[in-house]
Amino acid sequence: xxxxxxxxxxxxxxxxxxxxxxxxxxxxxxxxxxxxxxxxxxxxxxxxxxxxxxxxxxxxxxxxxxxxxxxxxxxxxxxxxxxxxxxxxxxxxxxxxxxxxxxxxxxxxxxxxxxxxxxxxxxxxxxxxxxxxxxxxxxxxxxxxxxxx
Amino acid sequence: xxxxxxxxxxxxxxxxxxxxxxxxxxxxxxxxxxxxxxxxxxxxxxxxxxxxxxxxxxxxxxxxxxxxxxxxx
Numbered sequence: 001x002x003x004x005x006x007x008x009x010x011x012x013x014x015x016x017x018x019x020x021x022x023x024x025x026x027x028x029x030x031x032x033x034x035x036x037x038x039x040x041x042x043x044x045x046x047x048x049x050x051x052x053x054x055x056x057x058x059x060x061x062x063x064x065x066x067x068x069x070x071x072x073x074x075x076x077x078x079x080x081x082x083x084x085x086x087x088x089x090x091x092x093x094x095x096x097x098x099x100x101x102x103x104x105x106x107x108x109x110x111x112x113x114x115x116x117x118x119x120x121x122x123x124x125x126x127x128x129x130x131x132x133x134x135x136x137x138x139x140x141x142x143x144x145x146x147x148x149x
Numbered sequence: 150x151x152x153x154x155x156x157x158x159x160x161x162x163x164x165x166x167x168x169x170x171x172x173x174x175x176x177x178x179x180x181x182x183x184x185x186x187x188x189x190x191x192x193x194x195x196x197x198x199x200x201x202x203x204x205x206x207x208x209x210x211x212x213x214x215x216x217x218x219x220x221x222x
Contacts, residue, residue: 058197
């Protein structure tokens with residue numbers, strides 16, 4: 001499975017080792033992983049995530065098709081629920097025959113992930129779950145329902 | 150009847166209304182003081198497919214999902 005949703009924190013050592021084991025004989029010349037780690041800031045104990053999986057899957061599939069057209073492949077794992085500080089909530093990776101395509105894809109993919117993947121983040125402070133509104137981005141096309149006739 | 154589904158941080162149960170287009174959904178939600186502040190930041194999906202047209206037709210049983218601003222990672 002190229003897109004994995006996992007309850008709670010990710011284990012980067014296990015996930016990256018598994019991906020490497022599954023891919024290293026596939027003749028990709030470049031494997032670029034990105035590991036997101038929850039930072040300790042503003043007194044948070046953890047981050048917490050909601051995911052809407054049907055649209056996340058569609059979004060991921062459209063990126064997989066873009067990668068495929070360049071002979072590359074994407075893999076991604078993301079947490080749902082709580083992830084404590086210094087644990088990992090997000091791992092993405094690109095595998096590609098070519099270094100340049102791999103570097104460009106991981107950049108564009110991670111940026112679009114932040115802007116358009118249907119995932120909602122909450123700060124957990126003293127056990128309370130608070131929507132990280134200021135750090136969130138309206139998805140492409142947002143605001144449709146605010147329009148008047 | 151169509152169902153409006155509120156995703157992520159919007160604390161609102163599903164609502165079922167009569168609507169023939171997304172414009173009808175917009176008209177309905179704009180009248181709700183609790184929901185109207187969200188509207189300019191919501192992306193919209195019909196049956197899990199994102200849409201960018203208020204003229205998108207709705208059929209009986211359709212599900213309209215409202216997606217507030219996102220922040221993965």
